[in-house]
Amino acid sequence: MTLDVEEDREIQNENAYDDLVGAIEASEGILSLLIAVCDDSTLRDQIIDRYEAELQSQMRCYRLPIIRGEPSLRQTIAQAVQGDEYLEQGGRAVFTVTGAEQLFFLKLGQERSQQEIFFGYLQWTREGLREFPYPIVLWVTNQLLKELTKKAPDFWSWRKGVFRFASRKTVMVSNTEMVPLRSTLIDLDITELDEEALLPLEDLQALIQQTEQQRGTQDPLLASLYFRMGLIYTRRLERGEAQDYQAEQAAAIECFHKAADLQKALGLEKDFATSLNNLALLYESQGRYEEAEPLYLQVLELDKHLLGEDHSDVATSLNNLALLYTYQGRYEEAEPLHLQALELRKRLLGEDHFHVADSLNNLAGLYESQGRYEEAEPLYLQALELYKHLLGEEHLYVATNLNNLARLYESQRRYSEAEPLYLQALALRKRLLGEEHPDVATILNNQATLYESQRRYSEAELLYLQALAIAEQLLGKNHPNTVTIRKNLESLRQAIASQQQTSTSEPQD
Amino acid sequence: MASELLKAFQEAYRNLDLLPLIDPKELEKFRVDYGAEVLEELQQLVEDDDSCNGKIIFAGHRGCGKSTLLAEFGRQCSDRYFVVFFSISDTIEMSDVNHINILFAIAVNLMYEAEKHQVNIAKSTKDGFYKWFATRTQIETEAINTEVSTGFDLLKSISGKLKAEATIRREIKREFERNISDLVAPIEQMAAVIQAATKKEVLVIIDDLDKLDLAVVKEVYQDHIKALFQPNFRIIFTTPISSLRETSLRATIRTEANDIVEMPVVKLFAKGERRKPDPIPRPEAEKTLCEILRKRIAPGLMEDSIAEQIVFYSGGVLRELIRITNKCCQICSRSIRRQPERTDIVINQAVLQEAIKDLRLDFEVPLGKVDYQILQTTYQEFTPDDPKDQKFLDLLHGLHILEYQNDEIWYDAHPIVIDLLKRKGLIHDT
Numbered sequence: 001m002t003l004d005v006e007e008d009r010e011i012q013n014e015n016a017y018d019d020l021v022g023a024i025e026a027s028e029g030i031l032s033l034l035i036a037v038c039d040d041s042t043l044r045d046q047i048i049d050r051y052e053a054e055l056q057s058q059m060r061c062y063r064l065p066i067i068r069g070e071p072s073l074r075q076t077i078a079q080a081v082q083g084d085e086y087l088e089q090g091g092r093a094v095f096t097v098t099g100a101e102q103l104f105f106l107k108l109g110q111e112r113s114q115q116e117i118f119f120g121y122l123q124w125t126r127e128g129l130r131e132f133p134y135p136i137v138l139w140v141t142n143q144l145l146k147e148l149t150k151k152a153p154d155f156w157s158w159r160k161g162v163f164r165f166a167s168r169k170t171v172m173v174s175n176t177e178m179v180p181l182r183s184t185l186i187d188l189d190i191t192e193l194d195e196e197a198l199l200p201l202e203d204l205q206a207l208i209q210q211t212e213q214q215r216g217t218q219d220p221l222l223a224s225l226y227f228r229m230g231l232i233y234t235r236r237l238e239r240g241e242a243q244d245y246q247a248e249q250a251a252a253i254e255c256f257h258k259a260a261d262l263q264k265a266l267g268l269e270k271d272f273a274t275s276l277n278n279l280a281l282l283y284e285s286q287g288r289y290e291e292a293e294p295l296y297l298q299v300l301e302l303d304k305h306l307l308g309e310d311h312s313d314v315a316t317s318l319n320n321l322a323l324l325y326t327y328q329g330r331y332e333e334a335e336p337l338h339l340q341a342l343e344l345r346k347r348l349l350g351e352d353h354f355h356v357a358d359s360l361n362n363l364a365g366l367y368e369s370q371g372r373y374e375e376a377e378p379l380y381l382q383a384l385e386l387y388k389h390l391l392g393e394e395h396l397y398v399a400t401n402l403n404n405l406a407r408l409y410e411s412q413r414r415y416s417e418a419e420p421l422y423l424q425a426l427a428l429r430k431r432l433l434g435e436e437h438p439d440v441a442t443i444l445n446n447q448a449t450l451y452e453s454q455r456r457y458s459e460a461e462l463l464y465l466q467a468l469a470i471a472e473q474l475l476g477k478n479h480p481n482t483v484t485i486r487k488n489l490e491s492l493r494q495a496i497a498s499q500q501q502t503s504t505s506e507p508q509d
Numbered sequence: 510m511a512s513e514l515l516k517a518f519q520e521a522y523r524n525l526d527l528l529p530l531i532d533p534k535e536l537e538k539f540r541v542d543y544g545a546e547v548l549e550e551l552q553q554l555v556e557d558d559d560s561c562n563g564k565i566i567f568a569g570h571r572g573c574g575k576s577t578l579l580a581e582f583g584r585q586c587s588d589r590y591f592v593v594f595f596s597i598s599d600t601i602e603m604s605d606v607n608h609i610n611i612l613f614a615i616a617v618n619l620m621y622e623a624e625k626h627q628v629n630i631a632k633s634t635k636d637g638f639y640k641w642f643a644t645r646t647q648i649e650t651e652a653i654n655t656e657v658s659t660g661f662d663l664l665k666s667i668s669g670k671l672k673a674e675a676t677i678r679r680e681i682k683r684e685f686e687r688n689i690s691d692l693v694a695p696i697e698q699m700a701a702v703i704q705a706a707t708k709k710e711v712l713v714i715i716d717d718l719d720k721l722d723l724a725v726v727k728e729v730y731q732d733h734i735k736a737l738f739q740p741n742f743r744i745i746f747t748t749p750i751s752s753l754r755e756t757s758l759r760a761t762i763r764t765e766a767n768d769i770v771e772m773p774v775v776k777l778f779a780k781g782e783r784r785k786p787d788p789i790p791r792p793e794a795e796k797t798l799c800e801i802l803r804k805r806i807a808p809g810l811m812e813d814s815i816a817e818q819i820v821f822y823s824g825g826v827l828r829e830l831i832r833i834t835n836k837c838c839q840i841c842s843r844s845i846r847r848q849p850e851r852t853d854i855v856i857n858q859a860v861l862q863e864a865i866k867d868l869r870l871d872f873e874v875p876l877g878k879v880d881y882q883i884l885q886t887t888y889q890e891f892t893p894d895d896p897k898d899q900k901f902l903d904l905l906h907g908l909h910i911l912e913y914q915n916d917e918i919w920y921d922a923h924p925i926v927i928d929l930l931k932r933k934g935l936i937h938d939t
Contacts, residue, residue, distance in 0.1 A: 015843065022842040026519035030526060124603030124720070128672075130528070149875045153907055154720045157571050157828060158527055161839060162871055 009166045020137070020163040021051050024094050025058070027135035032160045034137045037145050040167040041101075041416035044139055047165060048096055059092035065099040071114050072121035073097060073138065074128040081132060094135045101141045102420045106393050106402075108427050119151035141417055143381075167412070201236075204229050223262035227275060230255030234278065237285075238396075240433035245474040253282050273302040277320065287480035289328050296321040312355065315344035319359060326366045338363045354397070357386035361401055368408050380405045396439075399428035403443055410450050422447040438481065441470035445485045448492075457496050464489040514852055515845045517807050518838045524805040525835040527828055529576030536581070541800045543827075544578050547772050551582050554768050555590075555743060561710055562741040566762055568719065568750045569772030571908060572828025575747065576716050578772065583714055590712040590743075591703055593622045598717045602672045606721055608733035609682045609692065610671065615713055615740065616696045617642070617667055619703065624660045628706045639663055641695055645684070646670050646677055689736040700742045711742040719749040723902070726752045734765045750912065751902040775825035776913050780891060783921065786938075795820055798830055806834060810841070811856040822865055824911050824923045829868075836864035869929050872909060880904060884922050885935050891919040 016036075023034055038044040052061040064076050077095055081087050103114040112120070129136070140148060149156045208225050215221070233242075233252035242248040260275035280295035300317040307313055322337035342359040349355055364379035384401045391397055406421035426443045433439060448463035468489060471482040530536045554565055569575045576596075583594040593615075597606060600614040620638060623630060639660060646667050670677050685692040700711045721729070726748060729737065738744075746766075753759050753769065762769060775794050782788045798820040802811075819837075823830035837856040840863050844854050876884075883901050887893045887910055893901045904910045909926050913919055922930065930936045 018843040018846060019839045022839055022846060023522070026522035026838075026842065028519075028523070030523055031528075120604045124598050128598070146874050149871075149907070150903075154571070157908075160527065160835065162867070164870070 013165050016163040016165055017047060017051070019161065021054060023161050023163075024051065024055060024135045024137070027094075027160075028092060029133050031129055031133055032135040033129070033155070033158055034135055034161050034163065035145070035148075035159050036137050036139045036163045036165065037142055038139065038165040038167065039141050039143075039412075039414050039417065042413060043165060043167060044098070048098075048139075052094075052096070055094060059094055060086060061094050061096065063096045063098070066097060066103065066118065068103065068114060071100075071103050071118040073118075073136075074121065077129070077132055077136065092134075094137065095132075096137045096139070098139045099416075100138065101144055101417050104420055104424050106398070106424045106428065108424065109431070115147070116151070119148065122148070122152040122155045124154070141414075143417075167414075201229070201232055204232065218262070218265070220262070220266055223259055223266060223268065223271070226255045226259035226262065227271065230259060230275070230278060234282070240437040240439075245438065246476050249282065249286060253279060256282070269302060270306055273299050273306070276302075277317070280320065280324075284324055284327070289324060292324055293321075296324060310344070310348070312345060312348045315341045315348070315355070315359075318344070319362060322366070323362055326362070326369055329369070331366060331370050334366050335363075338366055352386070352390070354386065354390045357383040357390070357397070360386070361404060364408070365404060368404075368411065371411075373408060373412050376408055377405075380408060394428065394432070396429070396432055399425045399432070399439075399443075402428070403446060406450070407446060410446075410453065413453075415450060415454050418450050419447075422450060436470055436474065438471060438474050441467040441474070441485070442481065444470070445481075445488060449488060452488075452492055452495070457492065457499075460492055461489070461496070464492060512845060512849055512852075514854060515842060515849075517810060518842045518845065521806040521810060522835060522838045522842070525831050525838065527572075527831055527835075529574075529580065531576065531580045533584075536577075536584075539801075539804045540581070541797060541804060543775070543797045543801075544574060544772060547578060547770065548582055548585070550770055551745070552585070554770070555586065555712065558743065558767065561743065563743050563767040564738045564765070565743075565745045566748055566766045566769045567745055567772065568748050568753050568769065570750055570774050570826060570911065571719075571906065572826050573772055573774050574827040575719070575772055577827075579714050579716055579745070579747070583712075586712055589709065591622070591626075591707050591709040592712050592714065593618050594714040594716065595621075596717040597715055598720070600668050600671055602675075602678070603717075603720065605675060605678055606718075606725060606729070607682060608729050608737045609685050609689075610678055611715070611718075611729065611737060612685075612689075612692050612696060612740070613645075613671070613681055615715070615744070616692075616699060617664055617671070619696065619699045619711070619713070620660065621664045623699075623703050623706075624664065626707075628703055630702055630706055634702055635660065638695065638699060642667055645681055647680070689739060693736075693739045696740050697742070700740070704742075713742065713744045715744065715746050717747065719747040721749070723749065723752060723755075727755070727758055731758050731761050734761055738765055749906065751906050754896060754902060754905070756897070771914070773914050774911050775827070776915070777820065777825045780913070780915075780919050783924075783927075790817075790821070794825065798823065798825070798827075801827065801830065802834055805831075806838070809855070810838075812858070815856050815858070815861055818861060822861075822924050824908075824921075824925075825913075826908060826911065826923075829908065829923075829925075833861075833864055833868060836867055837861060840864060865925060865928065869925050869932075872923065872926050873929055875907065876909070880909070881930070881933070881935060884909060884926060884930060887920050888922045888927060888930060888936050891921060893920065896920075 020034060020036060023032060026032075027034075036044075036047075038047065048063065052063070055061060062080050064080055066073070066076055076097060080095065087093060100118060103118050105113050105115040107113045107116075145162075204225065208222065208229065211219055211222055211225065230252050233248045233255060236242045236248055237245065237252065256275045256279045260272055260279065263269075263272035263275060276295045277299045280292040280299065283289070283292040283295070296317065300314070300321060303311065303314045303317050318337045318341040322334040322341065325331070325334035325337070338359065342356070342363060345353065345355045345359055360379045361383040364376040364383065367373070367376040367379070380401065384398070384405065387395060387397045387401055402421045402425035406418040406425065409415070409418035409421065422443055426440065426447065429437065429440050429443060444463045444467035448460040448467065451457070451460035451463065464485060468482070468485045471479065471485050475482050524539070530539055551565070551567075554563065567575065567579065580594060583592045586592050595614070595618040597603070597611065597614060600617055601610050620642075642663065647670075704710055718726075718729075730748065730752070737746075748762075750771065753762070753771070775798060777790045777794050777798070778788055779791065782790075795817060799816045802816050802819065819830060819833050822833055834856075837860050840860045841854050841856060845851065848854075879900055883893050883898070883904060887901075893910075895901065901910070905912060905920075909923055910920050911923055913921065921927075927936070931938070
C-alpha cells in the first residue's frame with residue numbers, strides 16, 4: 001500500500017497559504033470561488049489576518065460572517081456590495097466568508113436545517129455570483145467540506161481551488177478546574193416499558209400498599225410491583241417529569257432494593273440481575289461510584305452464568321462497567337471492556353443497531369478522556385449518524401452525542417465548531433426535557449466552559465449561574481455535578497478578577 | 510512589482526476560468542471547435558423538424574462543455590431562428606423550480622429577447638403582455654402604464670421577484686396548476702407575435718436544468734412532461750445524464766420528446782486502451798483538448814508534452830482539463846513569489862504531479878467504503894454491478910466515474926481516481 005508521505009504540516013500550510021494569496025491576487029476582475037479548509041478557528045483567523053494585511057495595499061478586504069437567519073452566500077455578499085461606493089466604482093476587493101461551520105445541521109422543528117438551506121442556496125449560487133467579479137474565500141471545516149461536495153456538487157465543480165490548512169497537533173487541555181459534565185441520563189432500556197401496561201404511579205402505590213397490608217411484605221407479587229414502580233420513577237427522572245428530582249431518585253433506589261431482595265429470595269436470578277443493574281445506574285447518576293461498582297460486577301457474573309458469554313446483555317453489562325471506570329478515571333481498565341462490548345454487539349445485533357452506536361459513543365468518550373482526540377472523532381460521528389438514522393433527529397441520544405462531540409472539539413480548540421453543537425444539543429434537550437432538567441444544566445455548564453476558553457467571560461458567567469440554579473434545585477447542593485459547576489463559576493470569577501487587576505494596575509501600552 | 514513571468518501565470522489563471530463560454534468576447538478568444546458531431550446532430554434535428562414544435566432533450570456530464578456548446582449552437586442558429594437561450598437559474602430560484610415556473614420563465618425570456626433585439630411589436634400588444642406579467646407577479650400596473658418603454662426594467666424586476674419571492678412563485682403555481690393552458694396560451698401568443706415580426710421561427714434553449722436535484726428532475730419530467738412540452742414551438746431542454754439512467758424516466762422522456770441528444774465526454778482512448786502500459790490516445794481528441802489549452806495559456810509556460818499529460822489526467826472532461834492547468838499555474842506563481850529572481854519557472858513534471866496530488870484529495874473527500882467497491886468493479890469490468898444503484902449514479906454525477914460511448918456504453922473511473930485506487934492498493938497495474 002503506497003500512501004502519500006505525510007508532508008510536514010508547516011510546509012503544507014505555507015504552500016496552501018501562498019497558493020491562496022496567489023489565487024486571490026490573480027483573480028483581478030473575475031469571480032473566483034476559493035475554498036479554504038481549516039478546523040482550528042484560531043489558526044483560521046490568524047491566516048485571514050495575515051493575508052488581509054498582505055493584500056490590503058492592493059485591494060480592500062471584506063470579512064463577512066454567514067447570517068444564520070438567511071444562510072446564503074450570495075445574499076451575504078450582495079448585502080456587502082450594495083451601496084458600497086468603493087465597489088460600485090470598480091474597486092478591487094476580496095471577500096472572506098466565515099461562520100459556515102456554525103450553522104445548525106439539525107432541523108429543530110423547521111422544515112430544513114440551516115445547513116441544508118445553506119447548501120441549497122450554494123448549489124445555485126454560481127450563476128447568481130457571476131455579477132460579483134471578485135475572489136471569494138469561503139472557509140469551511142474538513143467535515144463541512146465533505147458535506148459540501150455531496151450536497152452542493154455544482155458549486156463544488158466551480159471551485160477554483162481548495163486550500164487545506166492542517167491544524168496544530170493539540171495538547172491536552174490542562175484546566176482541571178473546568179470539568180465538563182457528563183450526562184446524568186440513566187441509560188435504562190426503557191423500550192421494554194410498555195406504556196399501556198403501566199398503571200399510573202398513584203394506582204401502583206395504592207396497590208403496593210394494599211398488597212403489603214393484606215399479604216405481608218414478602219409476597220412474591222410485590223417483586224414485580226416494586227420493580228415496575230422503580231421503572232416508573234426512573235422514567236420520570238429521564239424524561240424530566242419528576243416533581244422532586246432527588247426524592248424520586250431515592251424512591252427509585254428504594255424500589256429496586258426491595259425488588260432485588262424479593263427476587264433473590266424467590267430465586268428469580270435474571271430479574272435480580274436487572275434490578276441490581278438499575279440500582280447501579282442510579283448510584284452512578286448520584287455520583288456514588290464506589291457503591292455502583294460491586295453491583296455491576298455482580299450483574300456481569302450473573303449474566304455470564306445465566307446467559308452464556310455470547311449474549312447482548314453481557315455486552316450491556318460490560319459497557320456499563322466500562323462507563324463507570326471511565327467516570328472514575330480508570331481508563332486502562334475501561335478500554336478492553338468497551339472493545340469487548342462493541343465487538344459482541346456488532347456480532348450479535350448487526351452494525352446497524354443503536355446499542356452499537358452507544359458503544360461507539362462510549363468508546364469515543366473514553367478516548368477523549370485519554371486525550372486520544374483523533375481516534376475519538378470518527379467514532380462520535382459514526383454514532384451520531386447511526387442515532388439519527390435509527391432514532392430520528394429528535395431524540396435525547398442525539399442531544400447527548402452532540403454534547404459529547406462539542407466537548408471533544410472544545411478539547412481540540414475547535415471552538416467555533418463546538419458552539420453550534422452545544423446550541424443544538426441545548427435546543428433539543430429543552431424541547432424534549434423542558435427547561436428545568438439536570439441535563440439542561442450540564443449543557444449550560446459545558447457551553448459556559450467553552451465561552452470561558454474563548455474569554456467570553458460575561459456570557460460564561462450567565463450560563464454558569466443558570467446551570468448552578470438548576471443543579472442546586474434538582475440535584476442538591478452536594479451532587480458532584482453541582483459541586484463542579486460551583487467550582488467552575490468560582491474559578492471564572494477569579495479569572496475575571498485577576499484580569500481586571502492586571503488591566504487596572506498595569507495599563508497596557 | 511510582479512515580474513513578467515508572474516503576470517503571465519496570473520493571466521493564464523484568469524483565462525483558465527471554469528465558467529462556460531457565453532460572452533461573445535470570450536468565445537472569440539478561447540473558442541475551439543469541439544463536439545462537431547453533437548452540433549450537427551442538433552442542427553439536423555432542429556432543421557428536419559417539420560412540425561416546428563419539436564422538443565429535444567440534451568444531456569451530458571457536468572463540465573463536459575454543454576453550456577458552451579449550446580451557446581455556440583444558439584449563435585449558429587441565430588440567422589435562421591429567433592433564438593432564446595437562457596439559464597433557468599437566471600430567472601428562477603433553483604431550489605424551487607417546477608414545470609409551471611419553467612414555462613413562466615420561457616415567457617419572460619421570450620419577451621426579454623424581443624426587447625433586446627428591439628423586435629417591432631405593436632404597443633397595444635406589448636402592453637397587453639406586460640399587463641399580464643404584471644398581474645401575475647403582483648407588480649403595480651400603474652408603473653407600467655406611465656412608462657411603456659420600460660419593458661426591460663419590468664422583465665428584470667419580474668426575474669428578481671421570481672428569484673427572491675417564494676410567495677409569488679407559489680401564487681403562480683397555484684393559479685396555473687389546474688389549467689396549464691391559461692399559461693401556455695399567452696406564451697404561444699408571444700411566440701407568434703415574435704415570429705410574425707421577425708419572420709424567424711422561435712427556438713428556445715433552456716440551460717442548467719441539468720443542475721437540478723434528481724428528485725426535482727423526476728418530478729418535472731416524469732409527472733409534468735406533457736404540460737412542459739405543450740408550447741408549440743421548438744424547445745431544447747437540458748437534463749442530467751444520471752436522469753437518463755433511470756429506466757422509467759428515460760422511457761417517459763423517450764415517448765414524449767422528439768429526440769434525446771447525449772453529449773459524451775471526449776473519448777480520449779478506445780475502450781481498454783487506457784489499461785495498456787503506454788496507451789495511445791485518439792489523435793483528433795487529444796488535438797482538440799490541447800488546442801483548448803493553447804488558447805488559454807501562453808506558449809513557453811509549459812514544458813513539452815505536459816499538455817498531453819494534462820489531457821490524459823482530465824479524462825476528456827473539459828472543466829477538469831482547465832482545473833488541472835489552473836492548479837499548475839497556482840503552483841508556479843507560488844514558486845515565483847518565493848524566488849522572484851528566477852525566470853525559468855514553467856509547468857513541468859513536478860508541478861503537474863503536485864497539482865494532481867491536490868486534486869486527488871478533492872476526489873477522495875466524499876468517498877466511503879461502498880464507493881470504493883463500486884469504483885473497483887467499474888475499473889475492472891468497465892461497468893458496475895448495478896448501473897441503477899444510487900451510489901453509482903452519484904459517482905457518475907460527481908465525475909468519479911465517466912461514461913463513454915460509441916457502439917455501446919461503457920464506464921471507467923476518472924484517471925485521477927484510478928491513481929487514487931492504485932495508491933490505496935485497490936487495483937494494480939496489469
